[in-house]
Amino acid sequence: MTRTDVLIIGAGLLGCFTARNLKRYNIDVIVLEKENDVCRGISKANTGIIYSGYNNRPGTLKQKLCVQANGDFDELCQELEVPFRRPGSLMIGYGPVSDEIIARKFRDGMRGGVKGLKMLDGKEAEEMEPALAHGITSALLSTETGTIDPWDLCIAAYENAACNGAEFRFGSKVADIRREDGGFFTESSDGTYYSKVIVNTAGLSSDRIREMTEKPLIRLFPSAADYIVMDRSCGSIVDHIILHEGEDGKGLTLVPTADGNLLVGPTNREPDEEAAYVQEMRTDSDGLGLLMEMCDEFVPDLDMTKQIRTFGSLRPDPYYVVSDGDDVVRQEKGIRDIRIIEEDGLFSLIGIKTPGLTFSNALGMQIADRAASCAGRTGNNPDFDPHRKAIIRARDLTDEELAALIEKDSTYGEIVCPCMHVTESEVLQAAERGAHDIESVKRRTGAGFGRCQGSRCRRRIMDILAKGDQQ
Numbered sequence: 001m002t003r004t005d006v007l008i009i010g011a012g013l014l015g016c017f018t019a020r021n022l023k024r025y026n027i028d029v030i031v032l033e034k035e036n037d038v039c040r041g042i043s044k045a046n047t048g049i050i051y052s053g054y055n056n057r058p059g060t061l062k063q064k065l066c067v068q069a070n071g072d073f074d075e076l077c078q079e080l081e082v083p084f085r086r087p088g089s090l091m092i093g094y095g096p097v098s099d100e101i102i103a104r105k106f107r108d109g110m111r112g113g114v115k116g117l118k119m120l121d122g123k124e125a126e127e128m129e130p131a132l133a134h135g136i137t138s139a140l141l142s143t144e145t146g147t148i149d150p151w152d153l154c155i156a157a158y159e160n161a162a163c164n165g166a167e168f169r170f171g172s173k174v175a176d177i178r179r180e181d182g183g184f185f186t187e188s189s190d191g192t193y194y195s196k197v198i199v200n201t202a203g204l205s206s207d208r209i210r211e212m213t214e215k216p217l218i219r220l221f222p223s224a225a226d227y228i229v230m231d232r233s234c235g236s237i238v239d240h241i242i243l244h245e246g247e248d249g250k251g252l253t254l255v256p257t258a259d260g261n262l263l264v265g266p267t268n269r270e271p272d273e274e275a276a277y278v279q280e281m282r283t284d285s286d287g288l289g290l291l292m293e294m295c296d297e298f299v300p301d302l303d304m305t306k307q308i309r310t311f312g313s314l315r316p317d318p319y320y321v322v323s324d325g326d327d328v329v330r331q332e333k334g335i336r337d338i339r340i341i342e343e344d345g346l347f348s349l350i351g352i353k354t355p356g357l358t359f360s361n362a363l364g365m366q367i368a369d370r371a372a373s374c375a376g377r378t379g380n381n382p383d384f385d386p387h388r389k390a391i392i393r394a395r396d397l398t399d400e401e402l403a404a405l406i407e408k409d410s411t412y413g414e415i416v417c418p419c420m421h422v423t424e425s426e427v428l429q430a431a432e433r434g435a436h437d438i439e440s441v442k443r444r445t446g447a448g449f450g451r452c453q454g455s456r457c458r459r460r461i462m463d464i465l466a467k468g469d470q471q
């Protein structure tokens with residue numbers, strides 16, 4: 001049996017940032033993750049927007065955390081060496097219903113202290129973004145909205161937490177928890193753990209993990225989302241993140257991503273029941289068709305033949321439930337704000353939807369403070385280092401800088417992924433940092449994210465990983 005002060009279940013954004021912030025204290029932390037790497041749940045399949053806070057109701061914890069986190073984001077990304085841009089966002093409407101919603105969001109933002117908001121008329125918005133269909137009736141500019149590759153942030157949080165002493169156990173699926181001896185015995189696929197405190201950040205399974213020791217209170221009834229990723233040649237069709245607020249409640253989001261592509265989506269639809277049950281994040285042809293129709297209508301010059309991949313996601317929509325015998329009955333209204341559920345040493349984060357990426361560090365910090373004090377250890381860790389070094393990417397360097405690097409490390413001269421200009425050195429460094437398969441290398445280096453989607457580099461990466469395993 002393994003003992004620790006705090007056991008975290010789930011290594012998505014919230015688990016990794018909670019672990020990172022717990023290591024600010026003198027405290028032992030173990031993170032259990034059922035997959036073989038971090039960021040395999042909803043943290044990898046989202047829109048990647050760093051929101052400014054106008055989308056949330058004033059006075060809610062969601063808005064407070066979002067506003068605070070947005071303000072701190074540049075510093076966080078400097079500490080963790082994660083690429084981050086603030087192109088700003090433009091929320092646009094084409095009629096009275098959307099005009100009303102946009103005006104309300106402006107008021108909500110102003111009341112919540114969101115910086116950089118400005119109402120524009122249709123003409124001003126069209127001048128800013130000439131590729132959008134004519135007829136915009138109003139727009140809300142938010143200069144502080146940003147974009148990030150979510151897995152870059154999650155991997156950075158993981159590496160920083162691990163360097164500060166948090167232990168991560170992959171392929172460790174939690175199957176049961178029982179309260180005993182003033183703490184918790186957790187049965188996982190790789191053994192038994194005893195901890196004083198558990199932080200449950202198991203994403204789409206967080207409701208069921210909580211119910212291993214508590215009565216049902218909140219359950220997740222996921223809704224599905226579809227996305228299309230367009231080639232880099234489409235990345236500059238818009239300058240801002242575009243959030244289209246449709247008259248019929250449906251809308252289109254366009255994100256010129258941190259990596260230069262254009263992300264289109266998400267839809268919002270009922271998932272097929274089996275996919276939701278097994279938590280598979282699948283796309284749906286109707287969902288993708290709807291995105292293409294909306295692009296034709298609202299960004300007519302966007303060449304939809306330049307799609308390079310699609311992906312699906314599931315939103316962890318939370319509802320209160322009441323028990324009825326062995327069943328639970330879902331209450332009518334979904335829960336809109338976030339709740340940190342604290343039950344005698346069990347902290348559960350259930351249904352953390354948008355903007356959970358934006359405030360993942362800020363929320364992780366709050367949980368860490370409370371979990372550390374619950375575990376009885378509040379002394380600061382004098383050795384905590386908030387900084388993490390990223391892998392240097394050949395594609396970000398000038399020719400002179402790259403030549404200087406090749407002088408020191410010749411594998412920076414060997415191109416492995418021609419589409420994304422990823423070198424052998426980057427793949428080797430990813431492997432040293434714990435990437436054991438193609439997907440993990442892809443998320444750490446970008447290899448396979450380009451136009452050919454890995455058909456030219458997959459074999460080479462497998463050879464490099466296999467060679468490393470033999471050594």
Ligand SMILES: Cc1cc2nc3c(=O)[nH]c(=O)nc-3n(C[C@H](O)[C@H](O)[C@H](O)COP(=O)(O)OP(=O)(O)OC[C@H]3O[C@@H](n4cnc5c(N)ncnc54)[C@H](O)[C@@H]3O)c2cc1C
Nearest residue numbers: 010012014034041042043046047049174203355356357358
């Ligand atoms: C469609 C969509 C779009 C979004 N867009 C944005 C956005 O643009 N901006 C923004 O700020 N936020 C956005 N979000 C919100 C953000 O993505 C989430 O709030 C955040 O990723 C939540 O991370 P998490 O750590 O809770 O969950 P996850 O990333 O799902 O992590 C949970 C982890 O727990 C593991 N796990 C589950 N069960 C077990 C078990 N039994 N044992 C061990 N491990 C287990 C899983 O494998 C997983 O790795 C979006 C969300 C969705 C769904």
